[in-house]
Amino acid sequence: ELKVEQNPLFLSMQEGKNYTIYCNYSTTSDRLYWYRQDPGKSLESLFVLLSNGAVKQEGRLMASLDTKARLSTLHITAAVHDLSATYFCAVAYNFNKFYFGSGTKLNVKP
Amino acid sequence: GAGVSQTPSNKVTEKGKYVELRCDPISGHTALYWYRQSLGQGPEFLIYFQGTGAADDSGLPNDRFFAVRPEGSVSTLKIQRTERGDSAVYLCASSPIPDRGLGETQYFGPGTRLLVL
Numbered sequence: 001e002l003k004v005e006q007n008p009l010f011l012s013m014q015e016g017k018n019y020t021i022y023c024n025y026s027t028t029s030d031r032l033y034w035y036r037q038d039p040g041k042s043l044e045s046l047f048v049l050l051s052n053g054a055v056k057q058e059g060r061l062m063a064s065l066d067t068k069a070r071l072s073t074l075h076i077t078a079a080v081h082d083l084s085a086t087y088f089c090a091v092a093y094n095f096n097k098f099y100f101g102s103g104t105k106l107n108v109k110p
Numbered sequence: 111g112a113g114v115s116q117t118p119s120n121k122v123t124e125k126g127k128y129v130e131l132r133c134d135p136i137s138g139h140t141a142l143y144w145y146r147q148s149l150g151q152g153p154e155f156l157i158y159f160q161g162t163g164a165a166d167d168s169g170l171p172n173d174r175f176f177a178v179r180p181e182g183s184v185s186t187l188k189i190q191r192t193e194r195g196d197s198a199v200y201l202c203a204s205s206p207i208p209d210r211g212l213g214e215t216q217y218f219g220p221g222t223r224l225l226v227l
Binding site: 102 | 141150165166217221
């Protein structure tokens with residue numbers, strides 16, 4: 001069974017600081033997803049990474065994928081309070097079976 | 111346009127009872143997924159439908175869980191003889207076509223919060 005590990009699980013940071021969330025997975029996959037979940041809400045898709053070396057950026061968030069290392073990162077630049085949420089990575093296996101990490105709960109303090 | 115909807119939003123039931131959870135996917139989406147999310151955890155895959163058929167039900171925890179999608183749109187997740195451990199948020203997601211390696215996005219519904227007393 002594919003395992004997906006995220007770290008850190010909790011992240012408290014000041015506005016304006018940079019930080020990186022890591023997502024490791026155990027079995028070969030060429031598709032990795034990042035989602036955001038606000039408290040009491042459902043998941044919102046952020047990025048889909050499809051190939052080794054893929055990098056995508058949206059605002060203050062940038063995601064990258066290294067399929068050889070089985071690692072994806074979500075980098076936060078100059079954090080703002082609005083980014084406070086839980087971030088999940090998910091890996092696709094056998095096309096349509098998705099395995100999620102436990103999530104990283106991010107709290108950006110003003 | 112309308113997103114994925116799920117009903118009920120909350121369901122409280124007693125141990126041993128039967129429950130049905132409904133998912134209305136985005137119109138035209140052929141792929142439909144059910145997940146279960148426990149507090150503080152990521153979603154756990156339960157079942158995937160392509161059209162009317164369950165293409166992968168390997169995530170269903172045991173035979174008390176069953177899901178149908180008879181006309182290829184609305185899906186119902188059915189749980190028999192509920193147990194306290196079934197308490198969780200049940201999420202439904204749909205996507206336009208199956209993910210064939212092209213990274214089609216899944217659109218998630220708001221979930222049904224199930225509490226088994």
